[in-house]
Structures are given as structure tokens and as C-alpha cells.
Amino acid sequence: MSCLSLILDTETHTLNGYPIEIAYLPITLEQQILHTDQTGIFDEYYSLDADTSIHFASMAVHHILPQDLLNKPSFRQFRLPQDCIYLIGHNIDYDIQAIARCGQSIQHIKPICTLALARYLWPQLESHSLSSLSYxxxxxxxxxxxxxxxxxxxxxDILLTAILLQKIITLLNIDNIGALYQQSQLARLPQFMPFGKYKGYPLTDIPIDYVQWLLRQDNLDPYLKQALEQTF
Structure with a gap:
């Protein structure tokens, strides 16, 4: 099975830190059926630089201990399969940035975010965490x-994501990976203001002068920028 598309997850030494565990699962999508290559599952621990240690707040989440990383390859050695294009995950941007810190090139990657898709499908849910959605x-x-x-x-987490992804594919009648990517991109466009004094307001209700000010900001989220440009 080609490694064109992978479900990816990382665990990091701190928030927005270096990956100390990386796992991925090759998948294909045909006729609304997600096919997973269980024999191709990759799961590896990675060691940190000598002057870097796991933060306790992160340890409390993933329970990876310093001794688990002994004699493991450096995180800087990790590379994706060369033919990988699509990376799928729950809040996949976090994991893509994590592997970028290994030195992995990410410019060619097309991200598919199950978190964005879940929020799009079930906006009424009080939580869109992977655990909550799994239940x-x-x-x-x-x-x-x-x-x-x-x-x-x-x-x-990659196995849980695969289960969630199949549900999403079925509900949205998606039959190929390209269509899934396009739907993920659409789902990322916010309909409500995510921060600031107009947080929670529909984008259509935000004053035009505030929108114009936002669009002049260099660090504006690109999906919010696109949504604002399309709305106004």
C-alpha cells in the first residue's frame, strides 16, 4: 500500500515541543471506505537533546518517562516516507509543526484535520476532543x-482517529482523498469570530472597520483571513 496518505499523531516533550513519540498509519480511501494498512503502522519513541527534558505537565498527559527514551534515536532523525502527501490527524497542524522541528520538510504536505471536520459536522457538541468524539x-x-x-x-490515537475518520467519510459521502482534503479545507473556515471583543459573533455581524483592521494584521490565521475575505 502506498504511503501517499498517513494518519499521524505525535506526543511532545512540552506544549509545542519536540516529538518524543511519533506514530502513523497508512490509509487509502475508495468508495467511502477507509482502508487501513495495519501491517504498516509505525510507532517509535525518540530521544531529546542532552540539555532538554520532558516537562511534567506533558508527562502527566502522555505518561512517557525519561527512561522510555533511553537508547532511542534522536527526534532529529525522523523523516516521513518520501511519497507522503496527505497527513491526517486530530488538530493535525500541531503534529505537522512537531515533525517540522525534526528537520522534516512540510511544504508539500496537504493537511486533513479531523478536529475541523468534527466541529463542522457536530457544532452543538460541548467537546470535540478525540476522546469525547470517540464516545x-x-x-x-x-x-x-x-x-x-x-x-x-x-x-x-491514530487508531481512534481512523474510526472517527470513517464516520466522517460516511456522513459526508466522501469517496476519495482529494475530496476529503477539500472538505477539510472548507471546514477550517470559521463562521464565528474565534477571539477578541467580538468572540462568538457570526462573521457577518462584525463591523467592517474591525474586519479591515484584522486583515491588516500580519499574524492573522490564514483560514480566518480567507473566511473574512469571502464574507466581505
Missing amino acids: FISDDFEKTREMLRNAHNAKT
């Missing part, structure tokens, strides 16, 4: 609970 779509709470006992383990 929401589950037909077997006990089986889901067993999987979630290992949540924030990268390998477990």
Missing part, C-alpha cells in the same frame, strides 16, 4: 473505554 460515535461504550485507557498514546 459520541461509539456503538460499544465498553470497547471504546478500553481503547481510551491508552489515550494520548500516539499509536492508540
Whole structure:
């Protein structure tokens, strides 16, 4: 199976830090069916530089300990398969930036975000975390609970993401990876203001002078910028 498309997850030494666990799962998508290559699962721990250590706040989330990284390859050695184009994950931008810190080129990557797709499909949910969504779509709470006992383990999270992704594909009638990417890009465009004094307001209700000011900011999220430009 080609590595053209991968479900990816990372665990990092701190928030927005270096990856200390990376896992991915090759997939293909045909006729609304997600095919996973279980034999191609990759899951590896990576060591940090000598002057860097795991922060306790992150350790409390993923439970990776310093001794787990002994004799592991440096995170700087990680590279994606050369034919990889699509990376899929829950808040995939975080994981793409994590592997970029390894020295991995990401300019050619097309991201597909299950978090954005879930928010698009189920805006009424109080939480769109992977764990919460796993229960929401589950037909077997006990089986889901067993999987979630290992949540924030990268390998477990890519398998949970695959289950969520199949649900999304079915509901949106998506039959190829290109269409999934386009739907993900659409889902990323916010309909409501995500911050500031107009947080929660529909974009259509924001005063034009505030919109014009936002569009002049150099650090404006590109998806928010696109949504504002399309709205006004």
C-alpha cells in the first residue's frame, strides 16, 4: 500500500515541543471506505537533546518517562516516507509543526484535520476532543473505554482517529482523498469570530472597520483571513 496518505499523531516533550513519540498509519480511501494498512503502522519513541527534558505537565498527559527514551534515536532523525502527501490527524497542524522541528520538510504536505471536520459536522457538541468524539460515535461504550485507557498514546490515537475518520467519510459521502482534503479545507473556515471583543459573533455581524483592521494584521490565521475575505 502506498504511503501517499498517513494518519499521524505525535506526543511532545512540552506544549509545542519536540516529538518524543511519533506514530502513523497508512490509509487509502475508495468508495467511502477507509482502508487501513495495519501491517504498516509505525510507532517509535525518540530521544531529546542532552540539555532538554520532558516537562511534567506533558508527562502527566502522555505518561512517557525519561527512561522510555533511553537508547532511542534522536527526534532529529525522523523523516516521513518520501511519497507522503496527505497527513491526517486530530488538530493535525500541531503534529505537522512537531515533525517540522525534526528537520522534516512540510511544504508539500496537504493537511486533513479531523478536529475541523468534527466541529463542522457536530457544532452543538460541548467537546470535540478525540476522546469525547470517540464516545459520541461509539456503538460499544465498553470497547471504546478500553481503547481510551491508552489515550494520548500516539499509536492508540491514530487508531481512534481512523474510526472517527470513517464516520466522517460516511456522513459526508466522501469517496476519495482529494475530496476529503477539500472538505477539510472548507471546514477550517470559521463562521464565528474565534477571539477578541467580538468572540462568538457570526462573521457577518462584525463591523467592517474591525474586519479591515484584522486583515491588516500580519499574524492573522490564514483560514480566518480567507473566511473574512469571502464574507466581505
